[in-house]
Amino acid sequence: MAEKEDWRLSVNSGALLQKACMNPTDGEEISKHAPQITRCEFCLEPVQNNPYQWWFVPSDLSCCICETCFNDFKEMFEWRKLDGQDIEWRLSM
């Protein structure tokens, strides 16, 4: 679990993501459907076109969060993990 002074929180306060609903997806899906999303909102890890790299996207598709940051910050931001079935990729276009 992350500390309040975590360096990643100086990159992004995460304020807009408080209590967001997060859908799991993978790097390949993001590259295909939402190529404007290029890196993790917190640690800036680049999105790779890779089905084995897991990501989490909020329902408005405004950004993505890597698996590590998701797990580190999920309690702090009270994220709710969805099943990924209702990602509406067309919203990102």
Ligand SMILES: [Zn+2]
């Ligand atoms: Zn990250």
